[in-house]
Amino acid sequence: MPAMENMAGNFFLVGLMGAGKTTVGRALARKTGKTFYDSDHEIEARTGVRVATIFEIEGELRFRDRESSVIADLAKMNNIVLATGGGAVLRPENRAELSRHGVVIYLRASIDDLLARTMHDKNRPLLQTADPRAKLQSLLEQRDPLYREVADIVVDTSQQNVNLLVSRLLDQLHNIPAKT
Ligand SMILES: Nc1ncnc2c1ncn2[C@@H]1O[C@H](COP(=O)(O)OP(=O)(O)OP(=O)(O)O)[C@@H](O)[C@H]1O
Numbered sequence: 001m002p003a004m005e006n007m008a009g010n011f012f013l014v015g016l017m018g019a020g021k022t023t024v025g026r027a028l029a030r031k032t033g034k035t036f037y038d039s040d041h042e043i044e045a046r047t048g049v050r051v052a053t054i055f056e057i058e059g060e061l062r063f064r065d066r067e068s069s070v071i072a073d074l075a076k077m078n079n080i081v082l083a084t085g086g087g088a089v090l091r092p093e094n095r096a097e098l099s100r101h102g103v104v105i106y107l108r109a110s111i112d113d114l115l116a117r118t119m120h121d122k123n124r125p126l127l128q129t130a131d132p133r134a135k136l137q138s139l140l141e142q143r144d145p146l147y148r149e150v151a152d153i154v155v156d157t158s159q160q161n162v163n164l165l166v167s168r169l170l171d172q173l174h175n176i177p178a179k180t
C-alpha cells in the first residue's frame with residue numbers, strides 16, 4: 001500500500017459535472033486518510049431518492065436549499081474530503097462556507113472531456129437536454145468565475161489519469177496552509 005500523506009484540515013472539490021470531483025475526491029481521501037463525502041450522495045441519503053427525482057418533483061430551487069443545508073453541515077466537520085455538486089458554488093453562502101472551512105480545489109476539464117464523462121449517466125438532470133454540449137458550455141461560462149472565486153487551487157484534469165492527478169494535487173496542497 002502506498003505511503004499515507006498526513007495533512008491537516010478539509011479539502012473541498014468544486015467544478016462542473018464530469019470534472020471528476022467524486023472520482024478524484026475519493027482517491028484523495030484514500031491517500032490522505034480523510035473521510036470522503038459527496039454532497040449529492042448525502043442529499044440522496046437524506047431524502048431516499050436520486051438527485052434527478054428531487055429535480056423532477058421539487059424543482060431546482062428546492063434541490064439548492066437541500067444542497068446548502070448539506071454543505072453547511074459537512075463543511076463544519078473535520079478532516080474530510082468533500083466532493084460538492086456542480087452547482088454548489090451558485091449561492092454565496094455556500095462559497096463562504098467552503099472557503100472558510102477548507103482548502104477549495106477547482107477541477108477543470110475541456111467541454112469534450114466533460115461531455116464524454118457525463119454522456120451515459122442519466123442522473124444529471126441539467127444535461128437531459130437536446131444539446132448537452134451547449135448546456136455545459138453555458139454552465140461553464142456562468143460558473144467558471146464562481147469556481148475561481150472560491151478556489152485556492154485550480155487543476156486541469158483533461159488527459160490526466162486519476163492517480164497522477166492526485167499525486168500532483170498533493171504536491172500543491174503541501175504548499176498551502178491548512179484550513180481547519
Ligand atoms: N481525470 C479523469 N480522466 C478520465 N476519466 C475521469 C477522470 N475523472 C473522472 N473521470 C470519469 O468521469 C466520470 C465522471 O466523474 P465524476 O462522477 O467523478 O464527476 P463529478 O465531477 O463528480 O460529476 P457530478 O458533478 O455530476 O457529480 C466517471 O465515469 C469517472 O470515472
Ligand SMILES: O=C(O)C1=C[C@@H](O)[C@@H](O)[C@H](O)C1
Pocket residue numbers: 016017040051084085086087088123124125126
Ligand atoms: O451542475 C449542477 O448544477 C448539478 C450537478 C450535480 O452534481 C448535481 O448536484 C445536480 O445534478 C446539479
Ligand SMILES: [Mg+2]
Pocket residue numbers: 021022023038040083084
Ligand atoms: Mg459527483
